[in-house]
Amino acid sequence: MAHEIEPISDPGIPPHVHRKADEDPVAAKRAERQVAILFSLSTLGTLLFIFSYVAIPDDVFIFLPIMGNTNAHQLFLGLGLAFSLFFIGIGAIHWAKTLMPDNEVTVQRHEFRSTEEDRKEFVKTAKEGAAAAGLGRRSLIKRSLGLSLGLVGLSPLILLRDLGPLPGDSLTKTSWKAGTRLVTDPGDRPIKPEDLEVGAVAQVLPELAPGKDHHKLSDIAKDAVLLIRLRPEEFNLDAERLSWTHEGIIAFSKICSHMGCAVALYEQQTKHLLCPCHQSTFDVTRAAKVLFGPAARPLPQLALALDAEGYLIAKQPFSEPVGPSFWERSS
């Protein structure tokens, strides 16, 4: 066990070896000069820093190997500051290593445990204090205090209630309604089927309500839709979903059903949509069925139709909530 005599005994701290500068005054003088030079290099660094700040305009670029075109102002400002700091550090360390005493010192540790006497004394004092306050005896005070302290802790939580509104139907509803025109993003132009060639992809948003000139980001976060045109025979959809397409144009929510990133990578050859965040892969020809990755649900599909003027419109709102899952989501 641990207390068995060690086969080899502790030889103790090895004898101290003197450095050159400890014995040779010339070496010591040389070390002193080295430290001074290092500190002076720091001064030069600060001068470079001031010079760069004042004299190098911030639109000058210089070419450096590996780094390419580099902003000279930022570069020399940074190098000046770096040198001014670095050489103070190196100088101080060199000073400590060559000239300051390097004798190792041994001190004793003490056990952290208090003495028995102190511990007894402490317990006694604590008990006396508690007894003097009468906490043990006066249970009415103890209980009412416990209750009031517990309740007072509630107030900050109550105050936080107005951090935000309740979700309401915000997570389940989007701006898409039956008859909403699809408009380009950016540009807000309505789209006709002939604007999209076979193989093309477009990001669209719902047409702005009259009087608004601007899509709110929190609306885009639910409304963004990806429009993809295939040859109609390439679809592998049931009758209902097929009726939601128009002349090979199919529309999906662009907001990933996993964690809400924009599903922006479309592979034209395989007709796969890929989310760049977590690589969930959806098959466009099969109503965005999940082929790979962590997403558990297909991207919601938007039913398309044409209005009287021949522009693409939503036939009906999304039939399910878009974006990532949440507790109240029903499927």
Place this chain on the structure above:
Amino acid sequence: MTARERIAGNVANYVDERTGAAAWMKKNLNKVFPDHWSFLLGEIALYSFIILLLSGTFLTFWFDPSQREVIYDGEYQPLAGLEMSAAYASTLDISFEVRGGLLMRQIHHWAALFFMVAIVVHLMRVYFTGAFRKPREFNWIIGVGLLTLGIVEGFLGYSLPDDLLSGTGIRIAEAIIQAIPVVGSYLAFFAFGGAFPGEAFIPRIFIVHVLILPAIFLALITVHLMLVWYQKHTQYPGPGRTEKNVVGYPLMPVYMAKAGGFFFVVFGVTTFIAAVASINPIWLYGPYTPGQISAGSQPDWYMGWLDGLVRMAPPLESYLFGYTISWNILIPGLIIPGLMFTGLALYPFIESWITGDKREHHLLDRPRNAPNRTAIGAMALTFTLVALINGGNDIIAQQFDLSINQIMWFSRIGIIVLPPIAFVITKRICISLQRSDRELVLHGKETGRLVRLPHGEFVEIHEELSPEKKWLLTSHEQNGPLELPEIDKAGVRRPSAIRNKLRSRMSQANAEVAPKVTTKDLNEIENH
């Protein structure tokens, strides 16, 4: 007495008469610190934190933490006239119009990365040398707290500029909050002040990033350092080093000069890297809008493992009574990280329960002499590393022309299979190293010199080790396993039989070592 001495004396007298500081200073200026390069890792973390405070304060003078929409009319022409948040616009202004602003942004970001690297490597040093053992368990827990807060603080920091990349990160964070059963969507609406992204989140995380978390950091770091000071630093085993002493250099002047100098070195190196290496060029990403994204979206490295776990999660969701539980988010995003950090925080207590060791430890273990602990560490690192690799699966697939699906399957299988393999291999390596230590002590070092003996035999000369080296290789403890009875004296199974059995088994695994040199071994060699 010179004039200067007189002035210094007067000041010291003034302070001491009001505080009695001299007695404390006298004792503590001679505080002894052991010297080893691995003790600098925690210092790097501390200094990076100071650099973060300094550079971060500079940035707040210009940063406008607001999601109010503005039209950009600054110097960077490619984004001229674009709608963006004031946060993003002011970050562009810091980068292009404030002299030294880009440098400070880059110092701040690089320092944050180094801060996290230093914390993690420091944690590994503390773990693998057993520095967390009694009496340092509190400090271990504070350290795990600092690591956790560091990850959060870093994430909030790089989310502030509200660029396309960081906004995508916030979107993912929102999805994780929203996935919490029962209260998720409420919590998300409270955090974001309404529907994502809203206009409240950046101002809110700004105050958390610059005030609340730094204040907690300062408090925890202070306690962390005070405990190191009060409990005295651990030291590596070696000649003259015991559990009862501490061998090193006094604070004044050597340690002050070295540690103070090292602060400037860390600051200088960070600044140099910030000057020559671009980081987070937010002007290339563009302002955040939920409908767009850039390919190859990556978090900072200390979040990468979490993203990797989320990426490899199987597509599991449950739909019960009209409610949804997103296992594909909850398991990798909350449950596994929760288990990992809880396990990390509790490790000192688990180990001491297994070994039954309740003594104070001030001498560090060489990792090979604690094979089980080292192997558990290797197992945990392997797990995290596979997750981290999967967090970069898109970049890896692109750079090395691999299939992203294959990398994902490698990670899904690897994260289960590789950690146990790492455990076994590491444990075997540790025990082999112990055996080689034993050989060295018994037979000395191979010199590579072959000598022909008079009768024709060739032998290699072995050089005997120095007494210091021998001491180092033999002074560690080898305690046997705990043997806890499952059946009491009367032959009845104890109520705690199962727990005792488990504990004995783990203790046995923990005590598996190559026996170190004994006096008997040495005597045999001598009589040989």
